[in-house]
Amino acid sequence: MKKWVCRFVGRKIGAIGDSCVNTEKVEAATPEEARSALYQTYEHIHSLWVREVGPDGECVGPSFKP
Numbered sequence: 001m002k003k004w005v006c007r008f009v010g011r012k013i014g015a016i017g018d019s020c021v022n023t024e025k026v027e028a029a030t031p032e033e034a035r036s037a038l039y040q041t042y043e044h045i046h047s048l049w050v051r052e053v054g055p056d057g058e059c060v061g062p063s064f065k066p
Contacts, residue, residue, distance in 0.1 A: 001027045003053040004034040010045035019044055025053065 004026050011019045022042065028034040031050040038045055054060040 001029060003027055004031060005051050005053055005059055006034055006038055006048060008038065008042075008045050008048040010038070010042040012041060013043050 005023065006026060007021065007023045009019050009021055011017070024038060024041075026034045026037045028037055034050050035045075035048060038048075051059040052061045
């Protein structure tokens, strides 16, 4: 499993009101699976940006828009 940083506009499941910009770290094998993992906590996700996190905690590699 790799670690991914996901930055997106959305809101917590069941929240009332406007969506806002969120940043979450998730563990998944691929960027697509990282996106799917967000739906366990968030809804109405859009403008998603996913980037792999290296062993030192810094983002590495290209960003993905799955």
